[in-house]
Amino acid sequence: ERVLFPPTFSVSEIKNKQRRHFMFQRWKQQQRKEKLALKKKRKKEREALGDKAPPKAVPKTIENQRVYDETTVDPNDEEVAFDEATDEFAPYFNRQTVPKILITTSDRPRGRTVRFCEQLATVIPNSHVYYRRGLALKRIIPQCIARDFTDLIVINEDRKIPNGLVLSHLPDGPTAHFRMSSVRLRKEIKRKGKEPTEHVPEVILNNFTTRLGHSIGRMFAALFPHDPQFIGRQVATFHNQRDYIFFRFHRYIFKSEKKVGIQELGPRFTLKLRSLQKGTFDSKFGEYEWIHKRREMDTSRRKFHL
Amino acid sequence: LSVPQVVWSMLGNRQFCSYKMTTKTQNFCRNEYNLTGLCNRSSCPLANSQYATVREEKGRCYLYMKTIERAAFPRRLWERVLLSKNYEKALEEIDENLIYWPRFIRHKCKQRFTKITQYLIRIRKLTLKRQRKLVPLRRKIERRENRREEKALIAAQLDNAIEKELLERLKQDTYGDIYNFPIHAFDKALQQQDAESESESDAEREEDDEDDEDVDKREFVEAEDSELSDFEDMDKLETSSEEEQEEEEEGEKKASHSKSKGKTPLKGPARRKRPYIEIEYEEETEPSTKTKAA
Numbered sequence: 001e002r003v004l005f006p007p008t009f010s011v012s013e014i015k016n017k018q019r020r021h022f023m024f025q026r027w028k029q030q031q032r033k034e035k036l037a038l039k040k041k042r043k044k045e046r047e048a049l050g051d052k053a054p055p056k057a058v059p060k061t062i063e064n065q066r067v068y069d070e071t072t073v074d075p076n077d078e079e080v081a082f083d084e085a086t087d088e089f090a091p092y093f094n095r096q097t098v099p100k101i102l103i104t105t106s107d108r109p110r111g112r113t114v115r116f117c118e119q120l121a122t123v124i125p126n127s128h129v130y131y132r133r134g135l136a137l138k139r140i141i142p143q144c145i146a147r148d149f150t151d152l153i154v155i156n157e158d159r160k161i162p163n164g165l166v167l168s169h170l171p172d173g174p175t176a177h178f179r180m181s182s183v184r185l186r187k188e189i190k191r192k193g194k195e196p197t198e199h200v201p202e203v204i205l206n207n208f209t210t211r212l213g214h215s216i217g218r219m220f221a222a223l224f225p226h227d228p229q230f231i232g233r234q235v236a237t238f239h240n241q242r243d244y245i246f247f248r249f250h251r252y253i254f255k256s257e258k259k260v261g262i263q264e265l266g267p268r269f270t271l272k273l274r275s276l277q278k279g280t281f282d283s284k285f286g287e288y289e290w291i292h293k294r295r296e297m298d299t300s301r302r303k304f305h306l
Numbered sequence: 307l308s309v310p311q312v313v314w315s316m317l318g319n320r321q322f323c324s325y326k327m328t329t330k331t332q333n334f335c336r337n338e339y340n341l342t343g344l345c346n347r348s349s350c351p352l353a354n355s356q357y358a359t360v361r362e363e364k365g366r367c368y369l370y371m372k373t374i375e376r377a378a379f380p381r382r383l384w385e386r387v388l389l390s391k392n393y394e395k396a397l398e399e400i401d402e403n404l405i406y407w408p409r410f411i412r413h414k415c416k417q418r419f420t421k422i423t424q425y426l427i428r429i430r431k432l433t434l435k436r437q438r439k440l441v442p443l444r445r446k447i448e449r450r451e452n453r454r455e456e457k458a459l460i461a462a463q464l465d466n467a468i469e470k471e472l473l474e475r476l477k478q479d480t481y482g483d484i485y486n487f488p489i490h491a492f493d494k495a496l497q498q499q500d501a502e503s504e505s506e507s508d509a510e511r512e513e514d515d516e517d518d519e520d521v522d523k524r525e526f527v528e529a530e531d532s533e534l535s536d537f538e539d540m541d542k543l544e545t546s547s548e549e550e551q552e553e554e555e556e557g558e559k560k561a562s563h564s565k566s567k568g569k570t571p572l573k574g575p576a577r578r579k580r581p582y583i584e585i586e587y588e589e590e591t592e593p594s595t596k597t598k599a600a
Contacts, residue, residue, distance in 0.1 A: 063461065107438075136436060181455060204471050230481050235472065241462035244455050248464060252472055254485050260472045262465060270455055294447070 062242065067303040071211040080211070084218070088173040092150070092222045099223055101127035101151045102144055107134055110160040112185065117155060119186055119267045123236065123249050124223055125200050127153075137281050145170055151223055152281075155180070165271060167219060168281050174289065175281045176219060178245075178271040185267055193251050193265040199232020200225045201249070207240040212290055213306035216245075216273060234265075243304045245271040273306060309377075314353035318345070323352075339370060339384070341414045348410055358404055358411050360389070360419045367396065367422055369403055369415065393423055 011027055014020040046053045058064070073080050084090070091097045101124055103117050109132070121127045137154065144152055149170050156164030162183055168175040186192060203224050208217035220238045233253060239246045249266030276290040290305075297305065317323040325337040326345050333345035339359045342349045351357050355374040360367055369387040376383050387403055389396040397416055404412045476485065 061461070134435075181452070202475075204468060206467055206471065230484055235468065237464070237468050237471075239462055239464055239467060242454065242458040244458045246459065246462060246464060248468070250468060252468075254472075254476060257476070258473065260469050260476075262468055262472075270459075272451070272455075 062302055065302045067300060069210050069303075069305070072209050073211055073214050080214070084214075087215075087218075088169055088171075089218045089222050092226070093218075095226055097150055099126060099150045099225060100148060101153060101223060102149045103127055103129045103153045103155070104132050104140075105154065105162075106156045107132055109155075109157050112160055112183075113155060113157040113162045115185055116162050116183060116267060120153075120155075122196050123201075123266045125198070125225055141168075141170070141280050154281075162269075166281060167223075169219060169222060170280065172279060174215065174219065175277040175279070175286070176216060177274045177277070179274055181270050181272070183267065183269040186265070189264055189268065191264070193263040196234060196249065196251075196266050197232055199229040199234055200227065201232065201234035201236045202228040202230070204235055204237040204239070206237065208306060210306060212273075212276065213240060216276070216306060235262075236266075240306050243272060243306050245273070245306070247271065308355075310353045310355050314347055314350060317352060318347060318350070325352075339372075341411065341418060349414075356407065356411075358407065358415055360400070360415050360422065362422045362426065365426055366391075367419060369400055371403065389419070393420075396423075 011020060011023045014023060084093075092099065103121055103124075105113050105117060109117070117129045121129045141152065152166075152168040152170055154166040154168075155162045156166070158164075163180055165178040165180045166175060167178070186195075201224065203221055205217040205221060208214055217238070217240075224236065233251055235250050235252055237246070237248045237250065239248070246268070247270070248264060248268050250262040250264050252260055252262045254260050273290075274292050275288055278287040278289050292305075297303070317326075323345075325335050325340075327334040327336055334343060335345040335350060337351050338361070339351040339357070340349055341351075341357070341359050347353065351359070351372070355372070355377055357372045359370045361370060362368070367389045369389055371385045371387070372383055373385075376385075387399070389399050396419060400415050400419065401412070404415060475481065
């Protein structure tokens with residue numbers, strides 16, 4: 001009582017490459033046709049049902065499927081609010097301090113890095129660029145504190161391109177170490193506008209949901225003066241997507257109430273957080289709040305920390 | 307015919323010597339006991355039965371010597387003498403040990419010893435300074451991160467996100483009175499009507515409009531002329547048009563930067579109430595408009 005199946009053939013068993021290719025293409029076309037027919041049928045059914053049709057299925061995206069992070073900040077959380085009122089950025093957010101930034105590089109910076117530093121200095125108001133000349137960071141930091149700097153940015157360079165960023169909030173504040181990639185200088189940006197003016201830009205921080213993301217977001221916000229000058233119409237954006245922070249600098253203009261046009265000026269780069277340290281920069285004895293551990297943290301594709 | 311001479315006549319020019327490296331200009335010798343590093347008749351350790359070198363190991367320098375008497379015993383061929391850490395004393399020791407040796411070897415030994423001590427000093431100095439830590443990149447991980455970054459960029463849809471955020475802020479009135487849109491102003495007026503009486507709200511609206519228009523003029527519109535405007539408060543505008551135009555010129559230089567930038571890709575700002583006048587001609591048409599207005 002054995003059931004006999006007709007002798008089928010599969011496309012992969014044909015030895016001749018040309019014929020195999022041809023048969024495969026034909027099979028593919030058939031598949032596409034079937035898929036189209038299925039879609040049409042479904043659409044018709046949907047229209048036929050009219051109001052009673054079931055709602056459209058939402059496609060799964062990585063953001064949808066993101067593993068729930070227990071440290072996600074709830075906007076109404078009192079504990080978080082209390083923490084933020086008492087952490088190192090409180091003086092900034094209470095408008096007691098004005099940000100003053102020192103930008104520097106690693107030893108012997110090369111062309112791109114130097115130009116990037118200059119452009120970054122134009123983007124961030126009240127910032128100064130100083131060359132490193134072989135000075136140890138541990139000795140720079142007390143001097144900076146003495147001269148009233150609030151933040152220190154060190155851009156690390158490798159083979160003539162900037163590839164790392166250390167952002168340290170000075171009077172004893174947290175230090176964040178980022179990996180920087182896809183740095184575009186002003187002249188490499190297409191359709192860019194004229195130079196950024198001296199107006200204080202607005203700041204947009206997108207998608208910083210967890211506690212860690214929140215503190216990083218506050219670090220970025222503390223770089224810019226609190227009161228933006230809307231006349232300048234400039235906006236600096238830090239957008240976090242899947243643990244990559246994209247920085248853009250735009251000029252916007254409201255064409256109408258529902259429409260705004262933006263024009264990119266200024267450099268752009270992406271950052272990925274590597275570690276967050278509690279005190280100022282100290283690689284040996286620092287107390288690390290968060291380090292990216294590849295083996296443990298990169299296991300799931302839908303798990304993000306910022 | 308001495309053995310070293312035979313050796314040299316073979317290895318030096320004619321046959322193969324594995325230590326010899328030839329370049330366009332020079333021949334080098336890779337033998338570790340070579341004194342100068344070049345392939346010469348006098349520097350070849352194989353072709354000289356009496357030879358000496360200085361070599362360093364783990365920061366200490368040794369003087370190596372080779373004599374004819376020990377040529378038959380390869381294991382005992384090279385005699386090693388530890389040199390003192392003191393530079394001058396070590397030089398004296400070299401002289402002592404190589405007394406009655408050819409001048410060339412003595413001189414070259416001392417030169418080599420000097421060079422070695424200099425680079426040892428440099429090593430010790432450099433280790434005290436900060437050292438660059440080289441972290442090797444893992445290719446697979448780098449590729450993975452780059453790919454993920456690209457995908458994240460696409461998923462982020464930055465332009466849309468920024469535009470949305472800006473419009474949100476506009477709606478929530480963070481910009482205050484700077485921008486004046488018809489629906490916006492109408493909504494505001496409605497709210498004011500709900501709260502207060504009509505006449506007051508009208509007056510406020512007019513004032514708002516005027517203020518906004520003044521600011522608008524400075525911001526958006528450079529080639530100002532008020533002849534074709536359809537405002538209710540045109541009278542006020544005409545009288546103040548001259549002042550505005552003067553203010554314009556002052557504000558032009560500062561604002562022209564931002565305006566022209568906003569204009570070039572975006573094809574003109576909101577020109578809802580005025581007729582469209584090309585910006586490029588603003589300077590030329592201004593005097594004519596002034597006369598018109600007057």
